[in-house]
Amino acid sequence: MSLALEICRITEEQVGRETLPRVREVGLLVGEDSGVEPENLEFCLQALLDHPPFEGARVAMSLDPGDDLRVTYLEVDDGGSTH
Amino acid sequence: MAVRRIEVRERVMAKNDELAADIRRRLGTHGVTSLNLVSSPGSGKTTLLERTLQELGPELRMAVVTGDVQTENDADRLARWTERLVHAVVTGGACHLDARQVGTALHELELADLDLVFVENVGNLVCPASWDLGETAKVVVFSVTEGEDKPLKYPKMFRVARYAVINKTDLLPYVPFDVDKAVAFAREVNPGLEFFFTSALTGEGMERWYDFLRSLARAPARA
Numbered sequence: 001m002s003l004a005l006e007i008c009r010i011t012e013e014q015v016g017r018e019t020l021p022r023v024r025e026v027g028l029l030v031g032e033d034s035g036v037e038p039e040n041l042e043f044c045l046q047a048l049l050d051h052p053p054f055e056g057a058r059v060a061m062s063l064d065p066g067d068d069l070r071v072t073y074l075e076v077d078d079g080g081s082t083h
Numbered sequence: 084m085a086v087r088r089i090e091v092r093e094r095v096m097a098k099n100d101e102l103a104a105d106i107r108r109r110l111g112t113h114g115v116t117s118l119n120l121v122s123s124p125g126s127g128k129t130t131l132l133e134r135t136l137q138e139l140g141p142e143l144r145m146a147v148v149t150g151d152v153q154t155e156n157d158a159d160r161l162a163r164w165t166e167r168l169v170h171a172v173v174t175g176g177a178c179h180l181d182a183r184q185v186g187t188a189l190h191e192l193e194l195a196d197l198d199l200v201f202v203e204n205v206g207n208l209v210c211p212a213s214w215d216l217g218e219t220a221k222v223v224v225f226s227v228t229e230g231e232d233k234p235l236k237y238p239k240m241f242r243v244a245r246y247a248v249i250n251k252t253d254l255l256p257y258v259p260f261d262v263d264k265a266v267a268f269a270r271e272v273n274p275g276l277e278f279f280f281t282s283a284l285t286g287e288g289m290e291r292w293y294d295f296l297r298s299l300a301r302a303p304a305r306a
Binding site (some may be wrong): 002003006007009010014015024027033034035036067068069070071072073074075076077078079 | 085086087088089090091092093094095096098099177178179181209210212213239
């Protein structure tokens with residue numbers, strides 16, 4: 001759960017607090033030797049992303065052989081039309 | 084609807100590692116060695132520390148940062164032997180200490196007056212392996228009442244540890260624990276692991292552990 005909270009903190013640092021409700025997807029890279037159980041982390045993180053200030057962002061995880069654990073990207077909905 | 088993608092590539096541990104590096108600098112400035120004690124619950128970390136503080140206390144200036152989750156039990160036991168005892172602020176249910184908690188706890192100690200700091204981590208062989216607490220080395224404690232295949236079940240912990248204490252050796256005649264097998268399994272995941280065999284209860288094997296701690300106190304960079 002502390003890792004999930006840290007991922008939320010990184011997200012906030014990247015987009016700013018007021019933008020958190022518009023985060024649509026959080027991309028993660030999870031290494032097999034990172035000591036993290038992917039399903040467990042996804043469960044914790046999704047529970048946080050389903051509640052304010054988030055509004056139901058998705059978790060997108062890609063697995064990797066190493067021991068890395070990273071936030072790789074964030075998708076933010078800026079609203080309006082694309083023209 | 085315009086969805087914007089922001090590339091981040093930030094390591095989740097980056098902030099913790101930054102704080103851990105800061106702790107390492109602070110300890111290094113004062114020549115203090117820090118040992119991060121990790122184990123499953125009930126391996127005897129607290130008893131090992133109690134005896135160490137009691138018997139080596141007159142010689143070395145030792146402090147303990149403890150991360151007991153729900154109770155003050157460990158802290159109460161250790162407080163009998165040292166005044167340099169700090170509780171890390173651990174929220175209920177947390178499975179490990181992090182560098183922020185340890186960094187804050189260390190502010191309670193006069194580092195210039197110390198030789199050694201023990202960080203008694205939360206009893207768990209998974210999560211604490213991932214968190215750098217600015218320690219000189221991790222010491223994994225496991226006892227002969229556990230399976231000798233612990234190193235194979237929790238390889239990451241045995242890989243990141245530099246020292247292993249096999250504790251409760253007084254119980255060896257009563258349990259099927261195979262010491263040679265345990266050592267072989269541990270060396271399979273970490274060939275460089277150095278072992279100590281102790282009974283913190285009877286004192287057996289403690290002298291070699293004390294010699295090791297004395298050597299760290301004399302030459303902190305060696306650990």
